[in-house]
Amino acid sequence: QESSTPKEKHEYQSDVARLRRIVINSLYSHRDVFLRELISNANDALEKLRITALTDKSLLQAGEPLNITIKLLPSPAGTGEAGRVVITDTGVGMTPEELTQNLGTLAKSGTSDFLVQAEGASTSQQGNLIGQFGLGFYSSFLVADHVYVASVPAARPEGGEREQWVFASGAEDQSFEVYPDPRGRTLEHGTEITLVVRDDAKEFVDPKKVKELVEKHSSFSTTYPIYLYTLITEEVPDEEASSVPIAESLEHEAPSASPKSEADEDSEAAIVEDLPEESEDTAPVTPPLPPMKNVTREVYEQLNDQPPIWVCDAKTVSDEEYNEFYKSTFKDSHDPLAHLHFAGDSGSTVSFKSLLYIPSELPPDFWSSQMSRVNGVRLMVKRVFITNDLGDDALPKWISWLRAIVDADDLPLNVSREQLQSTKFLAQIKSILVKRAISLLQKLANAPPSINEETGEEEGGAKYKEVWKAIGSAIKMGAMEGSAGQKNKLGSLTRWATNTREFVGLDDYVSNRKKGQKQIFYLAGVGQRAEDLAKSVFIEKLHARGYEVLLLTEPMDEILLNSFQRWGGLTFQDVAKKGLKYGDEDLDAEADKTEQATLAVRFAPLLGWLKQEYKGTVMDVVISNRLVTSPCAIVADQYGYSANMERLMAAQQRTAKDSANDWMAEFARKQRSLEINPKSPLIEGMLRVVQGLDWEEDVLSDEGDKPSREITQAEFELKEVAQILLDGALVRSGFEVSDPNTFFSRVDIILRRSLGVSETAQAKVDVRPAPPVETGPLDWNFKQHEPELEFKEDPFELGDFDYELPKNPFSQEPEAKAFDEAQGHDEL
Numbered sequence: 001q002e003s004s005t006p007k008e009k010h011e012y013q014s015d016v017a018r019l020r021r022i023v024i025n026s027l028y029s030h031r032d033v034f035l036r037e038l039i040s041n042a043n044d045a046l047e048k049l050r051i052t053a054l055t056d057k058s059l060l061q062a063g064e065p066l067n068i069t070i071k072l073l074p075s076p077a078g079t080g081e082a083g084r085v086v087i088t089d090t091g092v093g094m095t096p097e098e099l100t101q102n103l104g105t106l107a108k109s110g111t112s113d114f115l116v117q118a119e120g121a122s123t124s125q126q127g128n129l130i131g132q133f134g135l136g137f138y139s140s141f142l143v144a145d146h147v148y149v150a151s152v153p154a155a156r157p158e159g160g161e162r163e164q165w166v167f168a169s170g171a172e173d174q175s176f177e178v179y180p181d182p183r184g185r186t187l188e189h190g191t192e193i194t195l196v197v198r199d200d201a202k203e204f205v206d207p208k209k210v211k212e213l214v215e216k217h218s219s220f221s222t223t224y225p226i227y228l229y230t231l232i233t234e235e236v237p238d239e240e241a242s243s244v245p246i247a248e249s250l251e252h253e254a255p256s257a258s259p260k261s262e263a264d265e266d267s268e269a270a271i272v273e274d275l276p277e278e279s280e281d282t283a284p285v286t287p288p289l290p291p292m293k294n295v296t297r298e299v300y301e302q303l304n305d306q307p308p309i310w311v312c313d314a315k316t317v318s319d320e321e322y323n324e325f326y327k328s329t330f331k332d333s334h335d336p337l338a339h340l341h342f343a344g345d346s347g348s349t350v351s352f353k354s355l356l357y358i359p360s361e362l363p364p365d366f367w368s369s370q371m372s373r374v375n376g377v378r379l380m381v382k383r384v385f386i387t388n389d390l391g392d393d394a395l396p397k398w399i400s401w402l403r404a405i406v407d408a409d410d411l412p413l414n415v416s417r418e419q420l421q422s423t424k425f426l427a428q429i430k431s432i433l434v435k436r437a438i439s440l441l442q443k444l445a446n447a448p449p450s451i452n453e454e455t456g457e458e459e460g461g462a463k464y465k466e467v468w469k470a471i472g473s474a475i476k477m478g479a480m481e482g483s484a485g486q487k488n489k490l491g492s493l494t495r496w497a498t499n500t501r502e503f504v505g506l507d508d509y510v511s512n513r514k515k516g517q518k519q520i521f522y523l524a525g526v527g528q529r530a531e532d533l534a535k536s537v538f539i540e541k542l543h544a545r546g547y548e549v550l551l552l553t554e555p556m557d558e559i560l561l562n563s564f565q566r567w568g569g570l571t572f573q574d575v576a577k578k579g580l581k582y583g584d585e586d587l588d589a590e591a592d593k594t595e596q597a598t599l600a601v602r603f604a605p606l607l608g609w610l611k612q613e614y615k616g617t618v619m620d621v622v623i624s625n626r627l628v629t630s631p632c633a634i635v636a637d638q639y640g641y642s643a644n645m646e647r648l649m650a651a652q653q654r655t656a657k658d659s660a661n662d663w664m665a666e667f668a669r670k671q672r673s674l675e676i677n678p679k680s681p682l683i684e685g686m687l688r689v690v691q692g693l694d695w696e697e698d699v700l701s702d703e704g705d706k707p708s709r710e711i712t713q714a715e716f717e718l719k720e721v722a723q724i725l726l727d728g729a730l731v732r733s734g735f736e737v738s739d740p741n742t743f744f745s746r747v748d749i750i751l752r753r754s755l756g757v758s759e760t761a762q763a764k765v766d767v768r769p770a771p772p773v774e775t776g777p778l779d780w781n782f783k784q785h786e787p788e789l790e791f792k793e794d795p796f797e798l799g800d801f802d803y804e805l806p807k808n809p810f811s812q813e814p815e816a817k818a819f820d821e822a823q824g825h826d827e828l
């Protein structure tokens with residue numbers, strides 16, 4: 001394709017060069033995808049033409065063929081090329097401007113982000129990433145050194161004629177050329193892509209290989225015929241060179257004289273048996289061989305003459321075929337997790353066939369994108385693509401991950417989306433798809449676990465684990481915003497981790513409840529791991545008693561559960577809040593009551609003292625029924641925030657600051673109680689100290705917050721312990737301590753006391769300051785190894801830092817000098 005016409009040279013957009021490099025680098029072992037990509041582009045161009053021709057009749061004359069042809073051509077001798085693959089479609093084609101724009105730049109959104117990600121990834125990760133991004137035209141360079149794209153637009157450009165132009169580029173080039181095709185017009189309209197195949201990719205010029213690839217990747221992906229054009233050279237008798245016409249000479253000769261194929265030999269063997277035996281001396285007459293010559297024929301063979309997959313009988317289609325069809329149609333490099341193939345009736349007398357797929361992950365922009373009208377439903381009429389934009393009848397956001405083909409039999413071919421919308425068809429289709437997808441999910445979720453005999457792996461229920469991992473959060477979203485009917489079905493499909501099991505449905509939880517249990521217990525900790533939540537102080541007694549607790553780790557979990565209000569007749573109970581009932585309290589009611597009454601009397605002094613101590617911080621101090629080993633916990637009241645809710649609210653307030661929220665948060669913070677564990681030795685110890693104090697009368701006569709009486713050393717120390725106990729309870733219960741510095745200073749004192757170390761002794765601080773400010777010029781030419789900065793030995797003598805600790809009035813030691821900030825800095 002040498003041209004004498006002046007060629008316009010264009011630099012590739014820098015992103016294109018980067019993408020081509022990644023494609024070529026990472027996909028060497030998946031080179032064969034190039035054919036799928038180019039066929040997919042050809043299919044798109046044909047669809048585009050057919051659809052625009054519905055409104056602009058001038059674009060397509062009646063009877064004009066819409067098809068794709070793959071030609072495999074040998075290369076001229078001595079060129080060093082392995083051959084050429086030429087893929088031609090009779091689609092919309094491109095103007096010279098479109099050739100430059102479409103093939104020289106990347107218009108895809110998110111390209112830059114993708115490139116940054118891909119460049120930082122390993123080669124195999126790159127392969128995966130690219131699979132998701134879509135390779136498109138640039139995959140040509142996986143097998144070709146040079147690519148020529150000749151194209152004629154179907155539409156006449158404004159004020160001009162339709163011309164055939166060429167886009168040409170080498171695999172290594174930083175630029176490409178666009179010029180009028182020196183061959184003139186060879187195409188009516190459409191695009192012809194010529195790949196000059198590299199020597200190491202010569203397998204792709206082999207018809208057998210190409211047939212195999214089309215069968216594997218593309219046979220179902222286009223409804224337009226794909227033809228394979230090959231040149232076949234055969235040896236045939238040369239009639240002209242023969243004096244006797246061959247047909248005539250054969251008439252007189254024995255069958256063995258004709259050039260034989262293997263089949264001929266077989267049939268001849270069969271005939272020989274029927275012939276009368278010849279005497280040994282009758283030698284067979286050997287006829288003269290006719291002269292032969294090589295004849296090259298053009299052969300067109302349709303590669304996709306089978307009907308599209310969705311109209312086939314499901315029994316005749318293998319899983320692999322379903323998966324291949326999915327990957328090429330929906331441009332996904334991963335197999336789908338499940339499919340459903342069914343025929344239906346829309347309810348408005350339109351019958352249709354449909355094929356649904358659950359992809360292996362949510363689309364990358366699932367959470368970030370606004371509701372998109374265009375999603376993964378491809379609407380066809382009589383096998384011909386109509387639209388993938390269902391307008392207002394697009395699938396709801398929660399299920400927009402669904403990939404589906406819907407092919408209606410009884411609609412006119414030239415129907416437009418607007419016309420469809422005026423009928424009820426689209427709305428009916430949408431509701432049928434959602435219903436069917438939910439029933440597919442239910443089937444997977446309820447499949448009993450079974451063992452695959454070949455692999456020995458668990459199947460059935462295991463498949464749903466994969467599905468849940470991939471789209472579980474979308475199912476939760478559906479359960480939250482779906483209609484009442486959907487809410488229950490989707491709620492049944494949700495799965496949770498618990499303290500005893502990993503993957504539990506709500507129905508399963510309910511049937512596993514203990515006698516008398518009226519609550520579904522849950523504990524929420526957004527962003528935490530379920531196994532860490534399972535160790536929470538709030539679960540210890542429930543766990544020890546054998547109750548199951550749902551562990552919620554995603555932000556919407558708690559809101560979702562509360563939106564159900566009840567499940568299977570049980571209410572939901574946050575175990576970090578008041579109101580926890582085991583349901584068997586009545587069984588041992590008398591014994592329990594007596595024990596509670598005894599404990600209440602015994603611990604009354606401690607409860608009273610703690611209530612006084614924590615006044616304004618917690619609402620109440622009570623004896624706990626939920627602790628086993630931990631000494632205490634902070635429990636939110638019904639209207640208070642659990643630690644989880646408090647964190648969520650705090651995150652929200654950072655974005656939406658308003659005083660009503662602040663007020664609410666402050667109110668909620670106060671709605672909590674401290675529960676103490678009467679069985680804990682620490683609590684027992686505190687009780688003993690309180691019993692030794694003489695404080696009750698003082699407090700009763702006290703009007704202010706601070707008792708007017710003298711505080712003894714024992715009470716002072718108990719106050720410190722009480723503060724640490726409260727902060728510890730907050731942390732244990734997942735809350736934040738209000739002032740971590742004070743908390744740790746207190747811990748510090750207790751540690752010193754237990755070690756017999758002075759409570760006021762200061763740490764010796766000896767810090768070498770940074771050298772003086774650099775005044776010399778900046779050296780931009782950094783050497784690989786910069787010389788080490790030199791410091792003088794111990795250049796400054798620093799004064800000791802003092803660290804202020806809360807002062808203990810009972811300490812026998814002289815008071816330490818307070819840290820003077822200004823003085824400290826002066827010294828520096």
Ligand SMILES: Nc1ncnc2c1ncn2[C@@H]1O[C@H](COP(=O)(O)OP(=O)(O)OP(=O)(O)O)[C@@H](O)[C@H]1O
Nearest residue numbers: 041042045091093102103133134135136137138191
């Ligand atoms: N055979 C063709 N006929 C007409 N236009 C084409 C053809 N092949 C490519 N194009 C144009 O070139 C553009 C870029 O093609 P490319 O294959 O790189 O990306 P894409 O098809 O948009 O995306 P992807 O293939 O990744 O889904 C296409 O959007 C289309 O406009």
